[in-house]
Amino acid sequence: MREHIHIIGGGITGLFLAYHHTKKGDSVTLYEQSEKLGGVIGTKTVDEGLIELAANGILLTDEMKPMLDDIGLTPVFPNKAAKRRYFWVNGNLSRLPISIITGLKLLYVIFFKKIKFSETQNFETWAIQMFGISVTKNIIEPAIGGVYGTRLDSLQAESIFSHWDGSGKNTILKEIKKKKGKSLGTISFPNGMGDLVSHLVKYLESKIEFKTNYQMQTFDEILEWKGKIRFCISLKNLIPFLGNRIQPNELPNLLSITTITRFGNSHLTKKPCFGVLFAKNEGIRALGVLSNSDIFPNRTKNGLHSETWIYPETAKVSDKETWESILETDREQITKLPEPPKAVYVTSWNGVFPAYDGKLFEFNQRIDVIERELSSKGINIRFFGNYRKGIGLRSLFESTSRE
Numbered sequence: 001m002r003e004h005i006h007i008i009g010g011g012i013t014g015l016f017l018a019y020h021h022t023k024k025g026d027s028v029t030l031y032e033q034s035e036k037l038g039g040v041i042g043t044k045t046v047d048e049g050l051i052e053l054a055a056n057g058i059l060l061t062d063e064m065k066p067m068l069d070d071i072g073l074t075p076v077f078p079n080k081a082a083k084r085r086y087f088w089v090n091g092n093l094s095r096l097p098i099s100i101i102t103g104l105k106l107l108y109v110i111f112f113k114k115i116k117f118s119e120t121q122n123f124e125t126w127a128i129q130m131f132g133i134s135v136t137k138n139i140i141e142p143a144i145g146g147v148y149g150t151r152l153d154s155l156q157a158e159s160i161f162s163h164w165d166g167s168g169k170n171t172i173l174k175e176i177k178k179k180k181g182k183s184l185g186t187i188s189f190p191n192g193m194g195d196l197v198s199h200l201v202k203y204l205e206s207k208i209e210f211k212t213n214y215q216m217q218t219f220d221e222i223l224e225w226k227g228k229i230r231f232c233i234s235l236k237n238l239i240p241f242l243g244n245r246i247q248p249n250e251l252p253n254l255l256s257i258t259t260i261t262r263f264g265n266s267h268l269t270k271k272p273c274f275g276v277l278f279a280k281n282e283g284i285r286a287l288g289v290l291s292n293s294d295i296f297p298n299r300t301k302n303g304l305h306s307e308t309w310i311y312p313e314t315a316k317v318s319d320k321e322t323w324e325s326i327l328e329t330d331r332e333q334i335t336k337l338p339e340p341p342k343a344v345y346v347t348s349w350n351g352v353f354p355a356y357d358g359k360l361f362e363f364n365q366r367i368d369v370i371e372r373e374l375s376s377k378g379i380n381i382r383f384f385g386n387y388r389k390g391i392g393l394r395s396l397f398e399s400t401s402r403e
Ligand SMILES: Cc1cc2nc3c(=O)[nH]c(=O)nc-3n(C[C@H](O)[C@H](O)[C@H](O)COP(=O)(O)OP(=O)(O)OC[C@H]3O[C@@H](n4cnc5c(N)ncnc54)[C@H](O)[C@@H]3O)c2cc1C
Pocket: 008, 009, 010, 011, 012, 013, 014, 031, 032, 033, 034, 036, 037, 038, 039, 040, 041, 053, 054, 055, 056, 057, 058, 059, 214, 216, 232, 233, 234, 237, 257, 259, 349, 352, 384, 385, 386, 391, 392, 393, 394
């Protein structure tokens, strides 16, 4: 007889895992401490249009398509005109902020240079050694910083590319080729990312047992449960759960992030674009900005333009500043025109992400040991989430599918 599956945490990780198990015919109970499912993902409707509370899109793959069919959800693809992605470097917008010679050197690195990670190097030092200063400063820093919610010197390559062989045997090209399932680009849904949660919940409702507002027991009590135990809660919530199984010096670093959705009349750039990524030390405090209404249709009302600006926790607001003033100062550098916004909505998440650094790499090794130790005692337990094998929703979908 197949064992019952207990999923703790009803964010997107827990919902994806529940979906994969129902496809295998397993019986599942999902425990969520709050009333609401979906975790950080959600879409709010305001007078001016839609606001995404966390993820704005998901990378579509062929493997994901059957799930979208099952849950009756039609993807919305980005407008073709919004393909442009800009880097802000030396006070200018640029689509490829490196010279032709540096571009050729980059191709050489990707095709021929062997990857070697070092525990003692942060991502910035590693990237400069691997790609040189120009590529690191102008491309890697803004691109990685925008995704991982911080600057390169707070990250570690080994932690981000944990599935790559960094022992000096493989090239980047070989590692990229190893990854199964090509990405078909970013998608969203007709009413935003909240649709993904509501459709998954509707699909699962008749197939699994949901226990929302669940008052969770202690870790030791949960270990007594019969069946497979699957933790899908965020790292911030997991740490206190584990108690003295994790020593204080093993605790990972958590990051906070603030996103600001701004509605206004004018566009950010002359031509429609996906967004802009900002290099370090360019006088802009944001990591990046998404041009929402250029990317997806029906994101705003009355012809307004919508942008989401992403700030790392270091962009702290002082007594004299507001988030709106920080954003408008940043924005004016790009548009060169001050224009008061119609509305601005701020969402702050504390400790929502792990820092993808050396401590996280070690923490994951410790979690692997806990899984193995408990398994040797006959307890089938596993941990899933954005601190394990990748930060994005595609990675969460794939890691939960490999159960
Ligand atoms: C601002 C922002 C923008 C992002 N943009 C993108 C993007 O564009 N594309 C992309 O792919 N990814 C993006 N991400 C990342 C992605 O959204 C997250 O990695 C993902 O949603 C995390 O989901 P989760 O289920 O693992 O965690 P969570 O969403 O944190 O869910 C965990 C759930 O567990 C519950 N829980 C906690 N403790 C307990 C307990 N003790 N008992 C029971 N339940 C518990 C919580 O209430 C919650 O519902 C973004 C994230 C943020 C914050």
